[in-house]
Amino acid sequence: RYGHRAKLGKGDGIVDMYEKTRAEGFGSEVQRRVMVGTYVLSAGFYDAYYNRA
Known part of the structure; x- marks a missing residue:
């Protein structure tokens, strides 16, 4: 397999595996950048940042 x-x-599902893998594998800076990127690309901010381009 690739990566971490x-x-x-016992009893964990696939979603639990994704959450644990991402929490353990990504550092705090990467997690912060993912959250900021998600926030900026949300519907309310999409127009403000990308319609001008």
Whole structure:
């Protein structure tokens, strides 16, 4: 497989694996950049940032 994959506990599903893998694998700076990017690309800010371009 590619990259880091978190260990699953008993009863954990695929969504739990994604959440744990991303929490363990991405540093705090990467997580911050993902959240800022998601915020900027949300519907309310899309027009302000991309319609001018």
